[in-house]
Amino acid sequence: MALILTEEEVMLRDSAAGLLAEKAGVPQLRALRDAGDELGFSREVWREIAELGWPGIPVPEAYGGLGYGYTGLGLVLEQAGRQLSPTPLQSAVLVGATAINELGTEAQKQALLPAVAAGEILVSLALQEGPHHAPEHTALVATAAADGFTLNGSKCLVLDGLAADHFVVIARTAGAAGETEGLTALLVPAGVPGLTVERRSLVDSRGVAALRFINVAVGADAVMGEAGAAWPGLSRTLDIANVGLASELLGLATRAFELTVAYLKERKQFGKVIGSFQGLQHRAAELFAELELARSIVLQALQAIDANDPDLPKLASAAKAKLCEVAQRATNEGIQMHGGIGMTDEYDIGLYIKRARVVQHCFGDYNYHLDRFARLSGF
Amino acid sequence: MNNLEQFRAETRAWLEENCPLSMREPVSGFEDIYTGGRHPEVAHPDQQVWCERMAQRGWTVPQWPREYGGGGLGKEEAKVLQQEMARINARRPLDSFGISMLGPALLHFGNEEQKLEHLPPIACGEIRWCQGYSEPNAGSDLASLQTRAEDQGDHYIINGQKVWTSYADKADWIFCLVRTDNSGSKHEGISFILFDMASPGVTTRPIRLISGSSPFCETFFDNVKAYKRNLVGEEGKGWTIAKYLLTHEREMISGFGAAPKKSVGESALEILGADASGRLANGILRQTIAQYQLDALAFSATMSRVGDEAKAGQGLGAASSIFKYYGTELNKRRNELNMAVGGEPALGWEGDVYDGGGTSRDWLRSKGNSIEGGTTEVQLNIIAKRVLGLPD
């Protein structure tokens, strides 16, 4: 497949850029943050986004979606990264819809995906338990009960957890910590007795929750796919999620870089613009080169999802690791090259570094994915 | 027992008796550092007790002469005091711009009257100072500063604006660079003057940092009166003083590069676990941490080497020019590693579960270390031009 965008994709990208800049950009993020908004996004703006059909982009047509694929979704996420958009696109579409599609039974897909594609319900993945992404170390237990399972344990970093209507909960029904066998995905409604959802305040001020399960009872029909066999579907869900987050990081890093280059052309010291100092010029030029590489690896990984490429796991880790590296560098250099003003909350560059580190961390950071990339490359 | 050993024994006994137990804990963050002043911010009442007791002996500034509120200690004794404080993990009783920046400059360039008036209140934490150097159009190019001071006989009238003035809204006095003459080169005509921040015409507007706190300000001067007796050095010759003071500021900032008690590697092992052979499980992270710890070790060896050379009378070597640059870059690397090692809790911002976001706020604050006190780029330019003699 050629590594270029189709005309249709370009149109989608441009319309996403327009809407997000107007309705869900940095000013809206600041307003939500400063108001201490519980959800961290506006339901009203989300409805407008839903009317455009974006939540249905990756959902197959058979389940009420657009069946447009992940390359298209990646373009929207890249724009969301540029604008630091506060929306549930990541939690509910990139991850939630994908989890149902990859892990759910036919009945679950029919019951939920049309509403997810319409943006009417939000589904969030509840996976991480400790300080780091370590899915095979899942310890939340689901014990078999008379007509289903009883859940005990806790989860953290559940994106938009306060707004979610359902959770895809990864639990252990068999096996020991560290084993991929014995993991089960369960569909749990938000209001179920014994489940507490608590808001957590992270550095990027988006809505994130921690969940606690105390004897939460779910029916046998909550099991997604087959009990104990969630790993292949979970693994693919995570690969897709990481490529989507790499798209978001691409947009974010590119925007941070553009802000920086604009400042280099504008700020004067020693009687000339600081962009005339070669010490800064070379660093900007190097970053430009890195961002071009980053753009290519993200596009290649997005296309690998849609093409069902068996190399997806390796490409997903490659894209995520590369984008973690480049986003970290672009945001760090962004602050440094701005000087004092880069340290102020008033200026936007700081918001970019904050969002970057949270996205970098979700579903495995640079160290995790570079290591995984090496393993999947056979060394 | 020789004199130094006796001094050590006495110091140990005095510290044991006088250092409150709560002051034998490392500070928990910027807010926990005692800075004194007319309206001191007191995180714990023992801070004031500890400061007062130490100030009575002159040990807030052990090497300053006694007549200026110091301890009058020689280098060797000061080192013993430092070692004995470190032995019981005693904090420094007072940390301020007066101690680390203005004091050394006044001792070197101030006249006797100025030393007697301004040094003792610094030593006992009575007056807190801020630094009025940077302006909106004079950051790295500090010498192009434009804040004007007009000669009015026994005083000047000051008009202009400073920016990024740390703690200007909390400080009592300011040491300020002003332009008294515009006719020569930009380095000439700069004067170094002191005045009270409570003077009519001074206003400050706090600026919030990305780390959430508001320690620095925009500072405006509208016909502010500053007496000539508070002009340090000669009129128009302030640049030399300004630069001398900066070498002390940078020393303080580069000190952030010193390795913490618990190493990043140890924390990583606790949080992320070991493989079967006891190595940190993730090999990529292990290498990054090892590289950082190696550089931190070599950096502190360099600080010691330069210090020992200076003590042996060999003067401050060229190696000292790398301190600010390297120390702050190291501190940024350490904070970046704290984030990577800490994972989800380190990304926290508010709330008890996240300890108020201590890790992320420190990480964000550390980004300023390579900007304040002369940016990394300015430091590298100085090394390239002044040390290596490379042409412009």
Ligand SMILES: Cc1cc2nc3c(=O)[nH]c(=O)nc-3n(C[C@H](O)[C@H](O)[C@H](O)COP(=O)(O)OP(=O)(O)OC[C@H]3O[C@@H](n4cnc5c(N)ncnc54)[C@H](O)[C@@H]3O)c2cc1C
């Ligand atoms: C946390 C913090 C606290 C501070 N506290 C104080 C204070 O108390 N008092 C005070 O007076 N000031 C203070 N400052 C200001 C500080 O000294 C200035 O921010 C600093 O000197 C840089 O100036 P600037 O911000 O104008 O950046 P600029 O000079 O505009 O620099 C922007 C970028 O251009 C680069 N650059 C500039 N010139 C060159 C060159 N010739 N070659 C290569 N690169 C170059 C810089 O390195 C930087 O990356 C503080 C700053 C911070 C961040």
Ligand SMILES: Cc1cc2nc3c(=O)[nH]c(=O)nc-3n(C[C@H](O)[C@H](O)[C@H](O)COP(=O)(O)OP(=O)(O)OC[C@H]3O[C@@H](n4cnc5c(N)ncnc54)[C@H](O)[C@@H]3O)c2cc1C
């Ligand atoms: C916080 C801080 C701490 C500092 N600490 C020290 C210190 O300890 N010791 C010390 O020596 N200096 C120190 N400086 C000053 C620093 O060295 C100078 O800012 C820097 O070295 C430039 O020197 P300068 O001001 O003499 O500028 P200049 O030497 O005049 O110029 C600096 C740069 O600008 C270019 N330039 C200057 N004028 C022009 C022009 N008209 N057109 C085009 N290009 C021009 C030069 O080529 C050069 O690259 C510090 C500065 C700051 C802001």
